[in-house]
Amino acid sequence: MSLESETSFTIPETKYEKIRYRASQFANDHILLVLLGPAILAITAIFVYPVFYLFRQSLYLTIPGSVERFVGIQNFVTMFQRASFWDYFLNTLIYSFGSLVISLGTGLVIALAINHVTHSKLRDVYSTLLMFSWAIPLAVVALIWKWMFTGNQLGFFNMALMDLGLISSPISWLATQQFAMLAVTLTDAWARMPFAMLLLLAGLQSIPEHMYDAAKVDGATTFQTFRAITVQYLRPYIAIVALINWMFAFRAFAVVFPMTKGGPGTSTTIFSIHIYREGMINFNYGYASAVAVFIIGITLVVATFYVTKVMGGMEE
Amino acid sequence: MSNADEGYERLSYETRQGFWDLLESPKVIHFVLAIAVLTVIVPIFWEVLTSLKTNEAVYNLTYFPRNPTLSSYYEVLIGESYWRAVVNSVIISTATTIAVIILAVPAGYAFSRYRFRGDNVLFIGVLFSRLFPPIGLIVPYYQIMSWLGLLNSLPGIIIAQVYLWLPLMIYIMRNFFMSIPTDLDESARVDGCTQLQAFRKIALPLALPGVAASAILTFLYSWREFLFSLIVTTDLKSMPISVAVYQFVGDVSVQWASLAAASVIAIVPTILVVVFFQRYIVSGLTAGALKE
Numbered sequence: 001m002s003l004e005s006e007t008s009f010t011i012p013e014t015k016y017e018k019i020r021y022r023a024s025q026f027a028n029d030h031i032l033l034v035l036l037g038p039a040i041l042a043i044t045a046i047f048v049y050p051v052f053y054l055f056r057q058s059l060y061l062t063i064p065g066s067v068e069r070f071v072g073i074q075n076f077v078t079m080f081q082r083a084s085f086w087d088y089f090l091n092t093l094i095y096s097f098g099s100l101v102i103s104l105g106t107g108l109v110i111a112l113a114i115n116h117v118t119h120s121k122l123r124d125v126y127s128t129l130l131m132f133s134w135a136i137p138l139a140v141v142a143l144i145w146k147w148m149f150t151g152n153q154l155g156f157f158n159m160a161l162m163d164l165g166l167i168s169s170p171i172s173w174l175a176t177q178q179f180a181m182l183a184v185t186l187t188d189a190w191a192r193m194p195f196a197m198l199l200l201l202a203g204l205q206s207i208p209e210h211m212y213d214a215a216k217v218d219g220a221t222t223f224q225t226f227r228a229i230t231v232q233y234l235r236p237y238i239a240i241v242a243l244i245n246w247m248f249a250f251r252a253f254a255v256v257f258p259m260t261k262g263g264p265g266t267s268t269t270i271f272s273i274h275i276y277r278e279g280m281i282n283f284n285y286g287y288a289s290a291v292a293v294f295i296i297g298i299t300l301v302v303a304t305f306y307v308t309k310v311m312g313g314m315e316e
Numbered sequence: 317m318s319n320a321d322e323g324y325e326r327l328s329y330e331t332r333q334g335f336w337d338l339l340e341s342p343k344v345i346h347f348v349l350a351i352a353v354l355t356v357i358v359p360i361f362w363e364v365l366t367s368l369k370t371n372e373a374v375y376n377l378t379y380f381p382r383n384p385t386l387s388s389y390y391e392v393l394i395g396e397s398y399w400r401a402v403v404n405s406v407i408i409s410t411a412t413t414i415a416v417i418i419l420a421v422p423a424g425y426a427f428s429r430y431r432f433r434g435d436n437v438l439f440i441g442v443l444f445s446r447l448f449p450p451i452g453l454i455v456p457y458y459q460i461m462s463w464l465g466l467l468n469s470l471p472g473i474i475i476a477q478v479y480l481w482l483p484l485m486i487y488i489m490r491n492f493f494m495s496i497p498t499d500l501d502e503s504a505r506v507d508g509c510t511q512l513q514a515f516r517k518i519a520l521p522l523a524l525p526g527v528a529a530s531a532i533l534t535f536l537y538s539w540r541e542f543l544f545s546l547i548v549t550t551d552l553k554s555m556p557i558s559v560a561v562y563q564f565v566g567d568v569s570v571q572w573a574s575l576a577a578a579s580v581i582a583i584v585p586t587i588l589v590v591v592f593f594q595r596y597i598v599s600g601l602t603a604g605a606l607k608e
Binding site: 024027028031032034035036038039040042043046047048049050051053054057106109110113114116117118124126127128129130131132133135136137138139140143144145147148150153154156159190195198199202221222223226240241244247250251253254258271272275276279280285288289292293295296299300303306307 | 333336337340342345346348349352353355356357359360362363366374375377379418419420422423425426427430432438440441442443444445447448449450451452453454455456457458459460475476478479482483486510511512515536539540541542543547557558559561562565572575576579582583586587589590591594597598601602605606
């Protein structure tokens, strides 16, 4: 008998003990199956299968009420030929990059400011308060801002601007083509700023204090120190925040849907709204699946870049 | 270097330094942070103020409620049966958290400790499923749930939620286990522990802060989830808070005070979680975004 079984198990006598012994022997021999099996099985059933189903469906023509028909890449051809598809693509790019620039910029400034607060309790208070906009449900965020931007004089902005005498009649913010896009983008950035702030703060706190001391001894100016040390250390963190915040804004649904439903007209229709409308309202399953595959393709390219370049670059 | 250059360098050093000292002065820093805090707090506070009015009193156009009342809360929770959505949200978030943690913690441990054939491929697969855009799956999910008869049911939403958060939590747990020295469970095995015992009795207790962080994040994420809940439910019997809020947004008019009260009810638990578990959330978010 090996040392291992002598120390871990008493000699099984009753039936119950025998089963227990066998089970633990089995678990020890197939440890990966026990640890990893359930999770992999779950991911296969609830992720891999739907993805497979989606790809298959993107090759079929589905009309509500009639049998689906295999049409090859017809859905993709239709998609690329629609002028509106490219409008939605542009909207999605404006929305996602706009949100990224704003959330990353404000997040960086705020992280630098918090990092300069000397009192540690006060630092915690600031970052906790600033996390609120990230913590609350995105769909509720959208409703809060819809209420702020409400077009009649009930809305906070209209009320405040009219009381200040800056405007004489209420502005229909969300019903105005140019402004609606700005409003949903700002709202998205409002909710994504804290994530940028938290990660950049973690980056700032990873910079060893002695680097700054050494710079001071060498007589570097504050700006030189910032450029040579702070920016260098933050670079991988900025890259990660940029990728994650962009990727999640690119697919975001819960902001635009409650605020404008993609309107007025199609001025805030981004891909997520397009898929929802084609799939869940028009029941154009095949076409909606093709759009989804397109988005997945873009995401995979970016995700591959993320996994190889950024995550690889994190290893020092 | 000429004298003129030196003079310029010195002048610019002082002006530059002066500018940066100003930027880094406590006054400027607290001013910037105060503006940031106001930008975050004012819209939320405005929602709270609105919730203390009645649907009619909203039209008085005052910033603060003249006669603050909780009647909107009562009307929403009892009159509109919004309490059902609260119960649903609690059930969905709790069940999702339990399922995700049970699946993710051992899987994260396995990825952190074992080398096996195809481990990299499998791990990259987990990463991709985490970065995959869920919006792409709404149509298949709707169809599959409808075959399985799980539309308008809590299990239907919970299954979707497990898909949404499991890959991320596997990744987070792997990173937490990576930060625990491997010699600890290796020496436990030399001392006669089985592999499962090394996990359960040595690594798991050390990773408990990580498990807590993942659990808190999963709960928060599933409380906030909107898209799949919207796809799977149309019925208040199974609808979580994030979707139920919409019954106060009509096609023509919105009952702003009721909507505000319903929103505040949806917000309060998330704010409490952030206030009490801020450190766990930060550690979880960091572990989820970076490579250990």
